Amino acid sequence: MPSRGIPQSFWLIFVFGLLAAGIISLAGFAIDKADRKDANVALAGAEAAVLAQLDSGRITLADLDPTDPVRVRLEEEGAEVPEEEQPPAEEEQPPAELQPGDADRGQQVFFQNGCSACHGDTGQGGIGPTLALTSLTVEQVLQQYRSPRGFMPAFGPDAVSDQEVADVRAWLQTLPLPDTIVPGEGTP
Numbered sequence: 001m002p003s004r005g006i007p008q009s010f011w012l013i014f015v016f017g018l019l020a021a022g023i024i025s026l027a028g029f030a031i032d033k034a035d036r037k038d039a040n041v042a043l044a045g046a047e048a049a050v051l052a053q054l055d056s057g058r059i060t061l062a063d064l065d066p067t068d069p070v071r072v073r074l075e076e077e078g079a080e081v082p083e084e085e086q087p088p089a090e091e092e093q094p095p096a097e098l099q100p101g102d103a104d105r106g107q108q109v110f111f112q113n114g115c116s117a118c119h120g121d122t123g124q125g126g127i128g129p130t131l132a133l134t135s136l137t138v139e140q141v142l143q144q145y146r147s148p149r150g151f152m153p154a155f156g157p158d159a160v161s162d163q164e165v166a167d168v169r170a171w172l173q174t175l176p177l178p179d180t181i182v183p184g185e186g187t188p
């Protein structure tokens with residue numbers, strides 16, 4: 001019998017195709033559902049952990065990201081977000097209680113650190129200002145050491161301790177005033 005119109009084999013393939021598509025989409029749905037259930041369980045676990053930390057006071061709502069689902073939900077429920085605590089600003093360390101300067105030790109420190117190269121062997125001055133009989137206080141000398149005003153190299157606490165700075169200053173007070181002063185802030 002001559003086949004008219006659409007061949008039978010087409011219908012067969014069509015029907016099977018539909019069936020296969022249906023099965024695949026059903027399976028996909030089932031897997032998706034299972035995944036979502038897993039995700040929900042994981043989410044609930046994470047939430048419980050966050051809630052426990054909130055309860056114990058280890059964290060506050062302010063510690064959570066503003067988009068965090070727990071924070072969003074609790075805020076919607078009317079929870080107050082405490083002001084975020086600012087960490088206390090680091091305070092400048094005042095110079096530790098220093099012993100009266102030891103001039104001999106100060107002279108050693110002066111030469112060991114190459115201060116003499118710029119300020120002269122007796123603090124008479126050179127590239128750097130005269131330091132003999134400087135009127136700068138220990139704090140001012142310290143300031144110059146740690147963050148020099150100009151091109152003098154800085155000396156950190158590892159290189160020269162606060163006490164050694166006080167020692168240098170004590171030695172500078174024992175030096176004769178040179179005839180020619182290289183002016184600095186503390187030159188007499």
Ligand code: HEC
Nearest residue numbers: 113114115118127128144148149150151152184185186187
């Ligand atoms: C490379 C040269 C150089 C060296 C090394 C150097 N200084 Fe200076 N120092 C200067 C200069 C230049 C100034 C002027 C201000 C500045 O440039 O910071 C100065 C300024 C000072 C001042 C301020 C004086 C004032 O009356 O204004 C003090 C104190 C001082 N130096 C101490 C020292 C000591 C102590 C050392 C060694 C640890 C030292 N300097 C090493 C070049 C030097």
